[in-house]
Amino acid sequence: MDDHFPPTPMTLADRIVDLPSPDTKRWVVRRKAIVVHAVRNGSISLQEACRRYRLSVEEFLAWQRAIDRYGIPGLRVTRLQIYRDTDDARAAK
Secondary structure: OOOOOOOOOOOHHHHHHOOOOOOOOOOOHHHHHHHHHHHHOOOOOHHHHHHHHOOOHHHHHHHHHHHHHHOHHHHOHHHHHHHHHHHHHHHHO
16 A cells, blocks of 8 residues: 555645734734735735735735845835835936
């Protein structure tokens, strides 16, 4: 008898276990990145993520833009002003 079974697909409940708690108050870089990744890979919809974490669509999209432009370090709140200043300086040239 073969004890090797093919892996079972992840269920929605399995995927949600990896998400931050719905009552998250402190949004560290890692938690923001996990939520953005979950929306991008279809584990959770944008609408559900915004409802679950009480985020505006604009706030979520800002996280996504920060990752696209600067990588995960761009999610640091203290880095946002530096990146914005840099972008403004580039645009003025």
